Amino acid sequence: MTYAALRVLWPTVGSPAETLTALLGLVAVLFYGKRLRYSAPMSLLGAAVLVQLLSWTLGYFHHPEWVADNPRLDRLGKLFIFIAVAWWLAGSTRRTLLLWGLALGGYVVASFLLGGGLDEWRAGLQGQRVGFGIRNYQHGPMLFGIALLGLMIFAPRCLAVGPWRVMRTLIWSLLTTIALSGVLIGSDTRDMVGVVAGSAVYVATVALPCSARRVRASQ
Incomplete structure (x- = not known):
C-alpha cells in the first residue's frame, strides 16, 4: 500500500517500499505460490537474474573499472514486481x-x-x-x-x-x-x-x- 500511494508522491519512502515489496513479494510467491514457481514469469525472472549475474561476473574479471561494485539485482527485481502484486491481488x-x-x-x-x-x-x-x-x-x-x-x-x-x-x-x-x-x-x-x-x-x-x-x- 505504501508503495502504491507514495512511489511518486514521496519517493524517499516510496522507493524503499518498492524494493521491499518486490523482495518480500517474490519470497512469498516462492514459498506459498506453489503453482507459480515454475510459471513463465518466474522462469523469465530467473533467466534475467542469471544473465545479469553472468554479464556482471564476466565484466568484473575482464574490465572491472567498467562495472559497478555489485550486480545490482534489486533494479532487475523491480521490473518483475508485477508478479508479487498480481499474486497478492489474487x-x-x-x-x-x-x-x-x-x-x-x-x-x-x-x-x-x-x-x-x-x-x-x-x-x-x-x-x-x-x-x-x-x-x-x-x-x-x-x-x-x-x-x-x-x-x-x-x-x-x-x-x-x-x-x-x-x-x-x-x-x-x-x-x-x-x-x-x-x-x-x-x-x-x-x-x-x-x-x-x-x-x-x-x-x-x-x-x-x-x-x-x-x-x-x-x-
Missing part, C-alpha cells in the same frame, strides 16, 4: 480497486505538488508542454493515460446505483477531468496513440459486450 476486485485508487490518488496529488505544481498546470493549460516533475516529459502524461484508462474501466462500478452514488460520481468526474487534461497538455503523438489504442480495446472488449448483454437481458 483476482480480487476489491483489492484491485484499493491498490489502483491509492496509486491514482498519490499521483494526482503529486502532479499538484511536485515540479512546478499549480504553476506547471497553468503553463500547460496555456499551451506549453509540461511533465509534472515526473522524470521526463513522457512519463507524466503516460501515467495520466493509465489513470484515464483505469477510470474508464471502473466507470460502471464507480457510477453504479448504490450508497454514495452522488459523491462517487463527482469524484470520478473530477479525476477523469484531471487525467484527461494531464494527457492533453503533456502528451506527444506516442502518448495519444497509446491512449486511443487502449480506449479502442476497452470499447471493443468491455463496453460493447456489456451493452449487448444488457440489450439481450432487457428483451
